[in-house]
Amino acid sequence: MAPADKLIVVLGATGIQGGSVARLYATLPGWRIRGITRDPTKASCAPLHEAGVELVAADLDDVASLDRAFEGANAIFAVTEQGRKPNEIAMDLEIQQGKNIIHAAAKHLHTLDRLIVSTLSDSEKWSGGQIKWNLHFDGKAKYTQYLKDKFPDLAKKTSYVQMGSYLSNWRAFPFLAPAKQADGSFVHVSSGSPNAKLTPYVDPPNDTGYFVKALVEHQDAGLTMLGFCELISTAEYVAIWSKTLGVKARTEPLNMEVLKSAGLPEFLLQELGETSAYSSTWGWDGGDPEVKHPKELGVEIKKLTKVAEWVKKEDWSAIL
Numbered sequence: 001m002a003p004a005d006k007l008i009v010v011l012g013a014t015g016i017q018g019g020s021v022a023r024l025y026a027t028l029p030g031w032r033i034r035g036i037t038r039d040p041t042k043a044s045c046a047p048l049h050e051a052g053v054e055l056v057a058a059d060l061d062d063v064a065s066l067d068r069a070f071e072g073a074n075a076i077f078a079v080t081e082q083g084r085k086p087n088e089i090a091m092d093l094e095i096q097q098g099k100n101i102i103h104a105a106a107k108h109l110h111t112l113d114r115l116i117v118s119t120l121s122d123s124e125k126w127s128g129g130q131i132k133w134n135l136h137f138d139g140k141a142k143y144t145q146y147l148k149d150k151f152p153d154l155a156k157k158t159s160y161v162q163m164g165s166y167l168s169n170w171r172a173f174p175f176l177a178p179a180k181q182a183d184g185s186f187v188h189v190s191s192g193s194p195n196a197k198l199t200p201y202v203d204p205p206n207d208t209g210y211f212v213k214a215l216v217e218h219q220d221a222g223l224t225m226l227g228f229c230e231l232i233s234t235a236e237y238v239a240i241w242s243k244t245l246g247v248k249a250r251t252e253p254l255n256m257e258v259l260k261s262a263g264l265p266e267f268l269l270q271e272l273g274e275t276s277a278y279s280s281t282w283g284w285d286g287g288d289p290e291v292k293h294p295k296e297l298g299v300e301i302k303k304l305t306k307v308a309e310w311v312k313k314e315d316w317s318a319i320l
């Protein structure tokens with residue numbers, strides 16, 4: 001590490017998005033990396049430590065700890081954790097975490113060149129008030145707007161990435177997993193609308209770092225990127241899945257009654273339904289004309305995941 005190296009501070013370094021950023025920056029010359037976790041002694045820190053990442057304890061709920069963690073930062077990658085609590089409480093907590101990051105980052109304008117915020121679009125705004133319960137989008141949109149309104153000097157140094165739909169969501173949310181039918185074929189859930197907007201699929205453990213690198217290196221700040229590796233319909237995704245695995249598959253609309261009888265809590269049903277309605281009707285980015293695609297902002301497109309390759313590598317043994 002040379003004394004002149006720039007410092008990037010990566011929130012959520014032990015997680016999916018932040019881990020991608022920390023791993024990519026560990027391969028780039030001219031940078032040192034400070035990864036933030038609540039517990040630098042946990043096992044998931046070991047590979048980061050071995051890759052040369054400095055691990056520092058801080059908590060998104062504690063603005064003073066973030067202030068200390070941002071000391072000397074030239075770039076910061078910020079991601080909040082929405083959690084798995086009833087959604088209104090989760091949104092309030094997430095907005096507060098976002099504000100904590102903003103308040104702490106604003107104290108470091110003397111060293112900071114670029115803050116990159118992982119965010120999502122304002123679904124209530126872009127749907128003209130029709131979507132009210134897509135709170136894991138709207139919480140992020142709210143603190144993003146707070147930054148733009150209240151911290152103009154920080155906003156001049158900030159760009160945003162609206163992360164797309166994780167390809168791995170079928171593992172995190174088992175009710176989204178392809179379901180095997182009696183005849184051996186599979187059913188994937190979809191919004192059910194043949195005119196649905198395309199889905200921005202993303203493989204965040206690989207792709208996030210490349211999005212962040214492009215936004216850090218871009219001469220302009222104030223940019224918003226839709227973070228995806230492939231922008232395709234659910235039907236196209238299912239066709240790739242089916243061809244790659246050599247099994248028959250089709251899509252069926254999300255059936256809320258089935259999910260309800262399977263015991264999904266009301267708040268999760270509500271959020272799932274509205275996320276699906278919003279992204280299929282207005283699009284993941286709400287149709288915001290300011291949102292740019294990775295190739296428009298200098299992302300190394302060849303480095304991003306190909307959906308077919310991801311399907312091939314993924315372990316589907318639990319459902320096949």
Ligand SMILES: NC(=O)c1ccc[n+]([C@@H]2O[C@H](COP(=O)([O-])OP(=O)(O)OC[C@H]3O[C@@H](n4cnc5c(N)ncnc54)[C@H](OP(=O)(O)O)[C@@H]3O)[C@@H](O)[C@H]2O)c1
Binds near residue numbers: 012013038059081120
């Ligand atoms: N699933 C999707 O399709 C999708 C799409 C777009 C956006 N998102 C958003 O992605 C976000 C999650 O990002 P991810 O997938 O990278 O998360 P993740 O893999 O679950 O990791 C969460 C990270 O946040 C850190 N963290 C959690 N609470 C913290 C706290 N109080 N203080 C400091 N660090 C804390 C954790 O660190 P430690 O535990 O080590 O402290 C961990 O590194 C959510 O906000 C979600 O809404 C998801």
